[in-house]
Amino acid sequence: MSFVRDSDSPDRQVEKLARISDVLIERIDRMEEMRGSAWSMFQAAVALEQEIDARTRDLERAMADLSERNRELAIARAAAEEANRSKTRFLRAASHDLLQPLSAARLFLTALRDTSLDPFQQEITERLAGAFESVEELMHAVLDISRLDSQRIEFHRKPVNLGELFRRLAIEYAPVAEAKELALGFVPTSAVVDSDPIFLRRIAQNLVSNAIKYTETGKVLVGARRRGDRVWLEVHDTGIGIPVGDRNRIFDEFQRVGREGVAPGMGLGLSIVRRACAKLGHPIAVESEPGHGTVFRVSLPLVEPDEDGHVEVVNKTPVALRGRVVLVVENDPNMRRAYELVLRDQLGMVPRIAGGTAEALATMGEEPPDLILADYNLDNDDNGLAAIRALRAAVGVSVPAVMITAQRAPEIARACAEIAVPLVEKPIRREEMQMLFQRILS
CATH class of the missing domain: 3.30.565.10 (Histidine kinase-like ATPase, C-terminal domain)
Structure with missing residues (x-):
């Protein structure tokens, strides 16, 4: 097909050929531009892929570093938790040895304050009582915080x-x-x-x-x-x-x-x-x-009453303690003497003192006591729970009992609850002891 007719003049033909040439050149330029744009896009895609690879490697290194930091933090956390558990175990184990002499000293001071003292002796006694009060308060605070910070409370x-x-x-x-x-x-x-x-x-x-x-x-x-x-x-x-x-x-x-x-x-x-x-x-x-x-x-x-208008807690009228027999199971000589003074001379009770389960069974005699007061920690792997169970089994009667302990251990509390024995933490005051005994014997 011809774009130039023979009848056209030479000038006309040259003009047409020039226009055709311009169109062809324009098309070629556009094709070159498109080819250059595609090449640029290809180059950009390659550069972007390289950048992505670099950022991926950086991210992988950061993730590896984070994983290492997390591992170090986990180790540090485990060490801190173990240290906290060790602290709690130490305080729990040491509490008995720390509070035992405090308990004896408090009971001795109570007995001393009820005797005839001159003004100077009275002042010294009051100052001693205040000092022991401060030590006891601090001990209880430290042990309470330790317990409340424990996750296993x-x-x-x-x-x-x-x-x-x-x-x-x-x-x-x-x-x-x-x-x-x-x-x-x-x-x-x-x-x-x-x-x-x-x-x-x-x-x-x-x-x-x-x-x-x-x-x-x-x-x-x-x-x-x-x-x-x-x-x-x-x-x-x-x-x-x-x-x-x-x-x-x-x-x-x-x-x-x-x-x-x-x-x-x-x-x-x-x-x-x-x-x-x-x-x-x-x-x-x-x-x-x-x-x-x-x-x-x-x-x-608030605890709501049942259909009969009652709740589980019932107030009981206190009873007299004078003449009541209390069997004390305690291995510490100072605590035994302190209990004897307070129970006999201040509460008017009849104390029978034993150092462990075997001695308590021999001391009990044919008549069961009105009350058993047992310390949890006894000698030779003996404990107050075993003593209470053995004494109750020996007489065939669930004798009222009180457990005294310086250990804040949940397993001890559970064991006491299972046999319906109130658990009292050391040191115990004479007034608290009196009120507890009256409520139990009501």
């Missing part, structure tokens, strides 16, 4: 009668409040709540003790306020109060409000309260106005 929740708890706290803290000329009051209540009785008592003890420490004049009032299916345990005081900026800090260890020397202690009480409340699921709140006092509130689940 076990709680034994049951209905707790707040009225009974208030009565025990009143006996325990009335002398402390009287010494500071403070009015200490407990509002009567019939509320029963769901909690761990040992730790709930520790929470209340720390709150009441803290209120007394930071109140110079006025009063401390403890009560329970019902709100729906909850009960707020409240501790009010007319003390120095807490500034707004310090209301979170007071729950940390070794933190105290006010001037140094205003109140004794190490600043561990509220730290224990916070830990215990968090573990038990008991919300805690604080309201305060500097110079006008403070109120701490702990929210507790």
Whole structure:
């Protein structure tokens, strides 16, 4: 096919040929451009692939480094957890040896204070009692924090009668409040709540003790306020109060409000309260106005009565202890002598003292005792649980018993619960012992 006709003039033909040439050249240029663009795209793709390979290698190195760091962190965490478990095991093992002499000393001091003393002897006795009180408080705080920091801690929740708890706290803290000329009051209540009785008592003890420490004049009032299916345990005081900026800090260890020397202690009480409340699921709140006092509130689940209007906890009228026979199973000579003095001379009971299970069986005689008081740690792989079981089996009667221990071990608590034996932590006060014995023998 011809683009130039023969009839066209030469000029016309040249013009047509020039236009055709221009079109062809333009097409060739476009093809070259397209070929260059494709080459550029190919080059860009190769460069991008190389960049991806480089970044992939960097990522692989970072992942390997992160994996190594994670492995090192896992090793460090395992070492820290093992160190914490070792600390807990050490404190648990050492607690018996640490609290045993404290328990004996407290009972001896109690017996001494009830004797005739001149003013100087009375002062020395009171100062000794205060020193032992401080050591005991610190020991309990350290052991409590150790237990609450442990991941293996076990709680034994049951209905707790707040009225009974208030009565025990009143006996325990009335002398402390009287010494500071403070009015200490407990509002009567019939509320029963769901909690761990040992730790709930520790929470209340720390709150009441803290209120007394930071109140110079006025009063401390403890009560329970019902709100729906909850009960707020409240501790009010007319003390120095807490500034707004310090209301979170007071729950940390070794933190105290006010001037140094205003109140004794190490600043561990509220730290224990916070830990215990968090573990038990008991919300805690604080309201305060500097110079006008403070109120701490702990929210507790209310135990509802059954169809007959009863709950599991029943108040019993205390009975007289005088003349009651108590069989004491204790291997430490100082503790045996201390128990003998307190039980015989102060509570009017008839103590029979034995150092272990075999001696207790020989001491018991034909008539079973009214009560067994056994220490958990005895000599020669013997323990108080074995003693209580053997004594009960020997007489064929489930004799009321109390287990005393300095070990905060959940397996001991479970074993005592299985045979219906109250577990009491050392050191034990005479007033606490009296009230416990009266309740058990009711």
